[in-house]
Amino acid sequence: MKENFDFLMPSVNFFGSGVIKKIGDRAKMLNMNKPLVVTDKTLESMDSGPVAQTLSSLEAANVPYVIYDGVEPNPKIRNIQEGKKVYLSNDCDSIITVGGGSSHDCGKGIGIILTNGDDITQLAGIETLENPLPPLMAVNTTAGTASELTRHCVITNEETKLKFVVVSWRNVPLVSFNDPMLMLDVPAGLTAATGMDTFVQAIEPYVSTNRNEITDGQCIQAIKLVEESLREAYANGHNIEARTKMVEAEMLGGMAFNNADLGYVHAMAHQLGGQYDAPHGVCCAMLLPVVEKYNIIAAPERFAQLAKIMGENTAGLSTREAADLSIKAMRQMCDDVNIPRSIKSIGAKPEDFELMAENALKDGNAFSNPRKGTKEDLV
Numbered sequence: 001m002k003e004n005f006d007f008l009m010p011s012v013n014f015f016g017s018g019v020i021k022k023i024g025d026r027a028k029m030l031n032m033n034k035p036l037v038v039t040d041k042t043l044e045s046m047d048s049g050p051v052a053q054t055l056s057s058l059e060a061a062n063v064p065y066v067i068y069d070g071v072e073p074n075p076k077i078r079n080i081q082e083g084k085k086v087y088l089s090n091d092c093d094s095i096i097t098v099g100g101g102s103s104h105d106c107g108k109g110i111g112i113i114l115t116n117g118d119d120i121t122q123l124a125g126i127e128t129l130e131n132p133l134p135p136l137m138a139v140n141t142t143a144g145t146a147s148e149l150t151r152h153c154v155i156t157n158e159e160t161k162l163k164f165v166v167v168s169w170r171n172v173p174l175v176s177f178n179d180p181m182l183m184l185d186v187p188a189g190l191t192a193a194t195g196m197d198t199f200v201q202a203i204e205p206y207v208s209t210n211r212n213e214i215t216d217g218q219c220i221q222a223i224k225l226v227e228e229s230l231r232e233a234y235a236n237g238h239n240i241e242a243r244t245k246m247v248e249a250e251m252l253g254g255m256a257f258n259n260a261d262l263g264y265v266h267a268m269a270h271q272l273g274g275q276y277d278a279p280h281g282v283c284c285a286m287l288l289p290v291v292e293k294y295n296i297i298a299a300p301e302r303f304a305q306l307a308k309i310m311g312e313n314t315a316g317l318s319t320r321e322a323a324d325l326s327i328k329a330m331r332q333m334c335d336d337v338n339i340p341r342s343i344k345s346i347g348a349k350p351e352d353f354e355l356m357a358e359n360a361l362k363d364g365n366a367f368s369n370p371r372k373g374t375k376e377d378l379v
């Protein structure tokens with residue numbers, strides 16, 4: 001537990017059904033004269049989807065815009081370089097990201113290289129940014145990574161296949177929008193992957209060495225909300241109550257890990273994502289029960305508490321027995337939303353493990369893991 005800490009909160013988040021309609025007026029209030037809208041082709045092609053709704057609100061408020069729709073999943077350095085070119089050649093003055101974590105991180109990355117130097121690999125690490133980004137708003141469409149309100153920007157170096165993180169308070173969008181109506185049509189598989197990311201982002205800060213009482217409160221409520229709503233959102237995507245609860249969980253988890261950090265699940269998921277271009281949420285979910293089982297001996301009481309938070313009956317059990325139940329509950333959640341059990345499913349090869357383990361131990365998320373591991377442990 002940390003005793004002295006800075007506590008980072010997003011500035012403004014518009015939350016609830018229909019809030020996307022406010023984006024045009026908010027762009028005006030922020031003096032955005034020509035924002036670059038950063039998104040991907042799938043979202044752009046959706047009739048009346050999140051991009052269409054964002055653009056129609058900007059048009060209603062007479063805010064001209066330019067679109068960059070080249071974002072790839074696990075956004076690459078080439079995406080932020082292309083986006084920067086479009087920004088500069090059209091005299092843009094601000095950025096609006098529309099999508100999930102990939103769009104938000106790509107928009108943050110474009111902002112970073114516009115004001116902090118062209119080589120983003122030199123800026124990997126914690127609080128490396130000297131200059132503010134251009135004004136940035138984020139319209140979120142998955143629940144999710146919480147990138148719309150975090151200080152993290154995760155980019156993949158396509159040449160080295162390494163995913164790296166730029167962590168800075170300057171990355172936090174000025175304004176974000178979480179409108180659950182934009183998430184009703186998220187397909188079941190994507191609901192599972194992104195929802196499991198939210199689950200992990202509440203569990204890792206709860207057992208992190210950088211946690212505090214405030215982040216504990218956020219994690220506990222986020223975990224309860226995921227337990228109440230992820231299965232339902234997966235089985236019945238149009239259940240607005242389940243979608244809303246998942247967004248609330250996402251935001252709570254995001255605020256928690258902005259401050260308490262994460263652990264080996266994320267440090268290792270970044271290696272799988274970078275090496276095999278696999279969906280981030282699926283990587284996190286497959287690793288979750290395995291990594292946390294390994295972590296139990298470093299914090300058995302925390303894991304026993306986790307079991308209770310997840311609704312397990314721990315009456316009469318020893319601390320260790322209760323802690324083991326938390327792993328069973330994590331595994332059950334993964335199975336219920338059809339997460340594959342083996343990393344072979346994303347093409348992982350044993351000959352890559354040693355290098356990935358070495359790199360995971362250097363990932364910014366590794367340092368707050370409750371148990372200190374060796375390369376062999378991670379392999």
Ligand code: NAD
Nearest residue numbers: 042073074100101102141142145147150152153154186280
């Ligand atoms: P994503 O942004 O990569 O989106 C995945 C797919 O879902 C895309 O094809 C997209 O078009 C589609 N999609 C998004 N919203 C949709 C909607 N409403 N309806 C239908 N389809 C939709 O997925 P993600 O899981 O949100 O983001 C993953 C990325 O975020 C990874 O690169 C991961 O490393 C990163 N990440 C960032 C942070 C952070 O704090 N910055 C935290 C965790 C993960």
